[in-house]
Amino acid sequence: MCKQCNYETLLSAARLDATDNRLRVLEVIGNNSYPLSAADIFKTLDRTYRINRVTVYRILDLLVEHELVDRISTGGRAFYYGMAPNAHHHPHPHFYCKRCGQMDCLTPDSLNVDSEALWKTFPGRIDKVEVRVDGICKNCMK
Amino acid sequence: MCKQCNYETLLSAARLDATDNRLRVLEVIGNNSYPLSAADIFKTLDRTYRINRVTVYRILDLLVEHELVDRISTGGRAFYYGMAPNAHHHPHPHFYCKRCGQMDCLTPDSLNVDSEALWKTFPGRIDKVEVRVDGICKNCMK
DNA sequence: GGCTTCAATGCAATAAATTTGCATCAAAGT
DNA sequence: ACTTTGATGCAAATTTATTGCATTGAAGCC
Ligand SMILES: [Mn+2]
Ligand SMILES: [Mn+2]
Ligand SMILES: [Zn+2]
Ligand SMILES: [Zn+2]
Numbered sequence: 001m002c003k004q005c006n007y008e009t010l011l012s013a014a015r016l017d018a019t020d021n022r023l024r025v026l027e028v029i030g031n032n033s034y035p036l037s038a039a040d041i042f043k044t045l046d047r048t049y050r051i052n053r054v055t056v057y058r059i060l061d062l063l064v065e066h067e068l069v070d071r072i073s074t075g076g077r078a079f080y081y082g083m084a085p086n087a088h089h090h091p092h093p094h095f096y097c098k099r100c101g102q103m104d105c106l107t108p109d110s111l112n113v114d115s116e117a118l119w120k121t122f123p124g125r126i127d128k129v130e131v132r133v134d135g136i137c138k139n140c141m142k
Numbered sequence: 143m144c145k146q147c148n149y150e151t152l153l154s155a156a157r158l159d160a161t162d163n164r165l166r167v168l169e170v171i172g173n174n175s176y177p178l179s180a181a182d183i184f185k186t187l188d189r190t191y192r193i194n195r196v197t198v199y200r201i202l203d204l205l206v207e208h209e210l211v212d213r214i215s216t217g218g219r220a221f222y223y224g225m226a227p228n229a230h231h232h233p234h235p236h237f238y239c240k241r242c243g244q245m246d247c248l249t250p251d252s253l254n255v256d257s258e259a260l261w262k263t264f265p266g267r268i269d270k271v272e273v274r275v276d277g278i279c280k281n282c283m284k
Numbered sequence: 285g286g287c288t289t290c291a292a293t294g295c296a297a298t299a300a301a302t303t304t305g306c307a308t309c310a311a312a313g314t
Numbered sequence: 315a316c317t318t319t320g321a322t323g324c325a326a327a328t329t330t331a332t333t334g335c336a337t338t339g340a341a342g343c344c
Pocket of ligand 3: 097098099100101102136137138139140
């Protein structure tokens with residue numbers, strides 16, 4: 001969730017035209033409190049405004065490429081999408097329930113990751129560190 | 143790489159028949175110093191012993207289910223497979239090069255992750271914590 | 285030995301998620 | 315008006331993995 005973010009501003013800061021579709025994709029992702037799959041995003045949008053599935057994929061690629069959106073791997077086959085780290089939104093681990101596929105955001109410090117040393121010594125370029133906790137959510141445990 | 147592991151022992155400890163195919167899949171994974179995709183494993187095996195792709199997938203599922211092998215997500219679409227943590231093989235982060243798809247094992251302490259607190263307080267079941275560093279490997283940087 | 289059972293494997297078809305190629309359309313530039 | 319360009323749509327293809335069903339070969343049993 002990124003209530004403090006202005007999506008038009010984010011797009012223009014990345015020098016991307018703020019088309020209706022792009023704004024809507026960004027809103028669906030930003031207003032949600034947990035990451036969504038491309039299919040989720042498509043279904044959500046398509047209920048209200050007719051949009052093509054491929055357009056959603058293309059917009060997601062674009063937003064990921066410009067680092068407005070984070071592509072998050074799951075223990076399953078589809079990627080999930082959440083807001084990329086920015087001033088209001090710090091990197092944090094996620095929990096993935098392999099039973100129901102729900103992904104939750106964990107607090108940035110729920111799990112303490114110190115990657116400073118690696119960033120300094122790693123012989124290559126590091127773009128991001130993804131931390132994912134896999135298991136069964138409390139809902140699915142019952 | 144798991145030179146200290148006896149694959150037959152591992153299989154029988156999991157009460158799985160040590161068929162030739164299972165042993166070979168486990169050897170390919172265990173003798174490799176970095177995780178491989180199902181396609182890599184299939185190609186490696188199929189060069190020497192004819193085997194069906196589906197058999198490889200099924201054996202991988204089985205080995206993952208019995209926790210002999212770890213299914214590792216990448217920044218790409220395919221899963222990679224490495225030896226699951228065991229007495230000789232501690233959990234560790236991986237580096238994934240999004241250019242060439244090569245995955246490397248990082249040392250268990252190259253990146254310090256403290257998940258104790260989470261394990262105690264999390265309202266659900268935690269099966270594993272996966273840490274993946276994404277970027278461009280030094281080879282692809284040149 | 286002959287018969288049954290069962291797990292392991294193969295092969296073909298299918299599925300799920302994503303990507304590509306090509307057509308269309310509308311806004312912006314000249 | 316004419317041209318260019320980027321955004322979108324639609325169909326087809328690709329990649330990765332899964333399912334259904336047939337075959338086979340090694341126990342287990344009489
Ligand atoms: Mn998140
Ligand atoms: Mn490894
Ligand atoms: Zn769940
Ligand atoms: Zn590389």
